[in-house]
Amino acid sequence: MATVRAFVPPLQSRRAEICRTAAQIFHDRGYDATSVSDIARTLGITKAGLYHYFESKEALLFEITAYGLDRVRDEVIVPARALRDPEARLRQLVIRHASIATQGRGAIAQLVDEVRALPPPARKRVEERMRAYFDLVRGTLVELRSAGRLRDVDPTVATFSLIGTILWLPRWFRQNGRLSREQVANEIANIALGGLLRPRRRTVRRQRLKASRR
Template sequence: MLDTRRDTKAEIGAAALRLFAERGYAAVSVRDIAERVGIRPSAIYNHFPGKQDILVGLLESHMERLLAALARGVPGTGDPAARLDAFVRLHVGYHIRRPDEVFIAYMELRSLEPENLARIKTLRRRYEAALRAILEDGRATGRFAIDEPFVATMGLIAQITGVTNWYREGGRLGEAEVVELYVTQARRAVGAAMPQTQDREDTCSTDR
């Protein structure tokens, strides 16, 4: 007999992701998730101890995929401006393609129990540290005009994450155009020189 537990677990996660994005974590029950998947509520507990564990799994997976994409797509050394471009392309492209994940990754931090919140914050700090290192290098080499790298890091992440608030597929601007606009805005935000030509190659290597 084939072991279908892995598929069922993935279906539970996908259903929960959509429901949490649609209704909010607090308004979704285990029964709601089970009905969306088409299984009995008791079957959920074969894969997750409870609803909180489903949320934690979704948030951890989101951050782990983002960190893996960061490691593949953004150099740890070299020209700070080029690294900033790569970071912004990765971040904006990733977030455009995963609006539900991004929504709950920010809005449902409030729903995490303290121990689980600490786990997710640790992953988020690793990601933020990568951008901060780029900004610190740019400041140290005179490429960027920023006063406080930590504040610049938090402000820039908020700015480029905001794309999910308005971007919709099929709109006036395509994904590639939006990504490059954010790259330009990020350079301006840190006082970096504009490149002679915009490299429009999509360096975001994440899966759609």
């Protein structure tokens, strides 16, 4: 497979438009059910015109996926790594990732399901980047366990569950729904941390004292 340039989308570029359109079609119809002709027809260009920008459907999928992972790196991983406190880091990981997953119609976020369609070298590169994110989340949970903050759960299972919850968001979130993207992201974080973390000792003592005064 030829080298594919990382997708950094200038908003008005034709290449970016192709990626956005293809991501939405892959999301709506499924990668396997979408042809290059379908994408070209939606864009109002010929197949030859599409091949001018991307040599294959696989190259297009790879570039879209790489762009999604670039966003996770820049908007989720990098800011989270700057936080020393593991609880604050975990909260930011959840909120920021959930925010990305609910932007637009979440087409790019859902394309993680289509990674299997990539040629082995490209799939390996994507999976390595996905693994780095997984390891950051799991490592944060291990830190919390060492500090006595994590409930009696397996960090690996908890990490898969947490990431899976976020990746499922685009399937049910509605832009015009009752809750905004920000509200949903914060709710997911509250549910996740509430279920994974033990209450701080000071909070527990305060609750017991309050109960004793009733």
